[in-house]
Amino acid sequence: MLGHEFMRLALLAGTPVALACGLLGYFVVLRSQVFAGDALSHVAFTGALAAAAAGVDVRIGLFIATLAVAAAIGGLGGRAGADDVVVGTVFAWILGLGALFLSIVTANRSGSNGVAGVRVLFGSIFGLSAEQAWLAAVIAAVVAMALIAIARPLLLASLDAAVAEARGIPVAALGIGFMCLVGITSAEATQAVGALLLIGLFAAPAGAAHRLALNPYQGLALSGALAVGALWLGLVIAYLVPTLPPSSAIVGVAGAVYLAASLGGRLRAATTAG
Amino acid sequence: MPDLGQLFDYQFMVNALEAGGVVAVMAAVVGWFMVVRRQTFAGHTLSVIAFPGAAGAALAGIPVAWGYYAACALGALVLSPAVRGGRSHSSESAVIGTVQAVGLACGFLFVALNHTVLNGLDGILFGTFLGIDAGQVTTLAAVAAATVGLIALAARPLLFASLDAEVAAATGVPVRALGLAFLLVLGLAVAATAQITGSLLVFTLLVTPAATAQVLTARPAAGLAIAVGIALAVTWTGLAIAYYSPYPVGFWITSLSFALYVLARVGRALAARRLRRVALA
Numbered sequence: 001m002l003g004h005e006f007m008r009l010a011l012l013a014g015t016p017v018a019l020a021c022g023l024l025g026y027f028v029v030l031r032s033q034v035f036a037g038d039a040l041s042h043v044a045f046t047g048a049l050a051a052a053a054a055g056v057d058v059r060i061g062l063f064i065a066t067l068a069v070a071a072a073i074g075g076l077g078g079r080a081g082a083d084d085v086v087v088g089t090v091f092a093w094i095l096g097l098g099a100l101f102l103s104i105v106t107a108n109r110s111g112s113n114g115v116a117g118v119r120v121l122f123g124s125i126f127g128l129s130a131e132q133a134w135l136a137a138v139i140a141a142v143v144a145m146a147l148i149a150i151a152r153p154l155l156l157a158s159l160d161a162a163v164a165e166a167r168g169i170p171v172a173a174l175g176i177g178f179m180c181l182v183g184i185t186s187a188e189a190t191q192a193v194g195a196l197l198l199i200g201l202f203a204a205p206a207g208a209a210h211r212l213a214l215n216p217y218q219g220l221a222l223s224g225a226l227a228v229g230a231l232w233l234g235l236v237i238a239y240l241v242p243t244l245p246p247s248s249a250i251v252g253v254a255g256a257v258y259l260a261a262s263l264g265g266r267l268r269a270a271t272t273a274g
Numbered sequence: 275m276p277d278l279g280q281l282f283d284y285q286f287m288v289n290a291l292e293a294g295g296v297v298a299v300m301a302a303v304v305g306w307f308m309v310v311r312r313q314t315f316a317g318h319t320l321s322v323i324a325f326p327g328a329a330g331a332a333l334a335g336i337p338v339a340w341g342y343y344a345a346c347a348l349g350a351l352v353l354s355p356a357v358r359g360g361r362s363h364s365s366e367s368a369v370i371g372t373v374q375a376v377g378l379a380c381g382f383l384f385v386a387l388n389h390t391v392l393n394g395l396d397g398i399l400f401g402t403f404l405g406i407d408a409g410q411v412t413t414l415a416a417v418a419a420a421t422v423g424l425i426a427l428a429a430r431p432l433l434f435a436s437l438d439a440e441v442a443a444a445t446g447v448p449v450r451a452l453g454l455a456f457l458l459v460l461g462l463a464v465a466a467t468a469q470i471t472g473s474l475l476v477f478t479l480l481v482t483p484a485a486t487a488q489v490l491t492a493r494p495a496a497g498l499a500i501a502v503g504i505a506l507a508v509t510w511t512g513l514a515i516a517y518y519s520p521y522p523v524g525f526w527i528t529s530l531s532f533a534l535y536v537l538a539r540v541g542r543a544l545a546a547r548r549l550r551r552v553a554l555a
Contacts, residue, residue: 034368088481090532199375
């Protein structure tokens, strides 16, 4: 299996991306910002199609769009974080813009109707070039290290903003910085698992970790490990079953992990209660 | 200035305007309660789940409409234990996100298994407003009458349960049953709307007019009326503009409604500043 170049590149790019998603996801879930993360992954879709419509490198559109919206979401909400209704309203408009760019892209390339959009929406981790894979790996590794560097103050700011502020932690700036990390990861991960499935790597491993782990640092590590594990297992399954798209396999495994964790958590609660 | 009468010359435009009107009223009413209940993420997830429903039905060879309704009803049932309304909890958003991702993963799998769906994928995701026949308009009107009727029947307890679940429960309002019933009605509305606007853009008509109305007034009757008015105005205007322009209907409807939302926010901020100045003077 590892004899294939596409498989090695998928592992090379996918492992750090999954690790970054898992680590960020732990805080995304802790801060109840899964909806914002979802919005950012759709922003990535619009950004990529905008770049395709304008004829520039897709990655430029991805990073500009996600970073701008991430800063807006982080900054607009103030201390409480952006309201779900505000996120939803902005999000709806961004989907409309995506529809516009998709129509421009498909009008320009007759014959490939829908395929460009499908690639951005659902990703193709088995179709990465060596250069794309290395870039994804480096960016994701940098994001993961940046997150670990701010993990302590971010944890305090997420759990109790007032206490964190009293201790001199810049809570608002941390919130914006964190959303920007989520934005960068969305832009990069979109190319691997696609804009629509990214939410699975943010929400499912982190949700499982929150159910299972006892302390935050355990949870953070577990969330990263589960995300990487889901990606590996998903890639193997997709390799063995060629009709199964890799992104569906990865998200399927992540969802199964979450289901098992919540059932296990309920069982444990039942046995301790009984 | 193009000739506006031309809009009604074609039957497909008349059907689109009728269907758009029905969808706008239904989405605005259900969406207003969705926004009050702070269930926008759940609403978005239900609308996204319509996509695997449609793709799965196409794969299984059954009518696509059944797929929309089945998927949205199933989604509402799965989400209801997790979504309690009120302020979102971290575990709640993780559940909704996971459900959405798994739904989409299934949808993509169905698309991969059945390549004929691929050509219609843009339609499933972004809608085919201009290909509606008269039968679909009738079905839509029936669904809209049912959803708006159900909401009207339960409006008072639903509003009470949405604004303060604990007090409502203490006074004997069946909060949990109402929550499940509301999600099912939301799923029904979403499934009917998604067939026309596509599963990504149904969300716009649910959230944006309602959010704009809530910026302008906190009173339920006035808010509902404003939401319906905005939804009708943006849908019809969007359809008319799209008829004369090369760009898709979805883009015009989302942009018009977002512009109104921004205007409402700016207007309210200005009004608040003037009030403060008057109070200081």
